[in-house]
Amino acid sequence: MFGCLVAGRLVQAAPQQVAEDKFVFDLPDYENINHVVVFMLGTIPFPEGMGGSVYFCYPDQSGMAVWQLLGFVTNEKPSAIFKISGLKSGKGSQHPFGAMNLPQTPTVAQIGISVELLESLAQQTPVASAAVSSVDSFTEFTQKMLDNFYNFASSFAVTQAQMTPNPSEAFIPASVVLKW
Amino acid sequence: MFGCLVAGRLVQAAPQQVAEDKFVFDLPDYENINHVVVFMLGTIPFPEGMGGSVYFCYPDQSGMAVWQLLGFVTNEKPSAIFKISGLKSGKGSQHPFGAMNLPQTPTVAQIGISVELLESLAQQTPVASAAVSSVDSFTEFTQKMLDNFYNFASSFAVTQAQMTPNPSEAFIPASVVLKW
Numbered sequence: 001m002f003g004c005l006v007a008g009r010l011v012q013a014a015p016q017q018v019a020e021d022k023f024v025f026d027l028p029d030y031e032n033i034n035h036v037v038v039f040m041l042g043t044i045p046f047p048e049g050m051g052g053s054v055y056f057c058y059p060d061q062s063g064m065a066v067w068q069l070l071g072f073v074t075n076e077k078p079s080a081i082f083k084i085s086g087l088k089s090g091k092g093s094q095h096p097f098g099a100m101n102l103p104q105t106p107t108v109a110q111i112g113i114s115v116e117l118l119e120s121l122a123q124q125t126p127v128a129s130a131a132v133s134s135v136d137s138f139t140e141f142t143q144k145m146l147d148n149f150y151n152f153a154s155s156f157a158v159t160q161a162q163m164t165p166n167p168s169e170a171f172i173p174a175s176v177v178l179k180w
Numbered sequence: 181m182f183g184c185l186v187a188g189r190l191v192q193a194a195p196q197q198v199a200e201d202k203f204v205f206d207l208p209d210y211e212n213i214n215h216v217v218v219f220m221l222g223t224i225p226f227p228e229g230m231g232g233s234v235y236f237c238y239p240d241q242s243g244m245a246v247w248q249l250l251g252f253v254t255n256e257k258p259s260a261i262f263k264i265s266g267l268k269s270g271k272g273s274q275h276p277f278g279a280m281n282l283p284q285t286p287t288v289a290q291i292g293i294s295v296e297l298l299e300s301l302a303q304q305t306p307v308a309s310a311a312v313s314s315v316d317s318f319t320e321f322t323q324k325m326l327d328n329f330y331n332f333a334s335s336f337a338v339t340q341a342q343m344t345p346n347p348s349e350a351f352i353p354a355s356v357v358l359k360w
Contacts, residue, residue, distance in 0.1 A: 005259055008260065011183065037187075039185055042191060078188075078191075079187060081187045
């Protein structure tokens with residue numbers, strides 16, 4: 001489902017599946033890595049309404065795994081380039097790989113992909129220094145999600161003439177959703 | 181043999197083979213592309229002593245193809261990220277796709293890969309603004325080539341005791357090659 005490419009090295013297309021919805025690529029010799037590309041292979045899309053959060057995991061000085069959120073891949077944006085060379089001394093963030101205890105080797109880092117609801121992804125903020133191009137920006141991702149929500153919500157839209165009498169149902173004007 | 185990935189889009193793994201040693205990927209809507217990743221799929225390596233030069237081709241205002249050398253992929257460095265967003269107004273350079281007359285569409289650019297001798301690649305200078313990370317730098321590529329040449333040359337090295345009498349054969353001390 002996913003591929004991972006370290007700039008300058010061979011592509012990896014077989015992540016370790018550590019849970020039903022979690023995938024991990026090893027990054028050997030990670031101190032010499034500047035950029036990582038994460039992409040969907042194009043064979044299997046995400047289930048409707050889901051996407052993937054992409055994490056960088058590296059061992060701190062005591063060998064503990066530090067996780068940082070790099071960004072997202074979705075069916076609409078199935079690939080992204082991340083700069084990881086500036087992250088190696090950064091602080092860890094909340095992450096969904098907690099209980100997995102991936103074995104840590106001093107020179108090996110990981111890319112972790114967690115399949116989650118798009119709504120959940122939209123509430124997560126990646127580390128700013130990981131974004132390589134403006135195309136990968138969180139703002140655009142959020143805008144796309146809002147567009148999707150508007151398309152989704154408006155597919156249920158009815159005009160007053162079509163409304164069946166049901167006093168308990170509340171209706172929101174489409175223009176309100178669009179403004180939001 | 182090759183894959184191509186525009187950051188944010190689906191991966192492409194089926195280039196058009198326009199000659200025995202030339203491969204072309206189409207880049208639709210190229211004005212909205214910042215970064216392109218070119219990589220070997222890992223299935224077929226380059227023949228011994230060969231590598232690939234990677235070109236960006238876009239239509240100028242009169243619809244003529246403008247080619248710019250982005251960099252290289254080799255068996256030792258089988259992938260590279262290139263920034264093409266700064267190149268769109270640049271000048272064209274010499275290229276090996278001359279006689280092919282690829283059809284030009286206003287919004288579609290191309291990535292062209294030409295399989296050539298490593299010696300020939302080492303004499304070509306990519307546009308500087310295309311390099312994304314220092315790992316992709318030409319200096320390192322050249323250094324690697326020199327290392328390879330030293331390894332290659334020293335595999336033929338003999339000590340004086342091993343020399344068979346042959347007055348017409350000249351010998352170069354390995355230290356000279358190493359210094360060069």
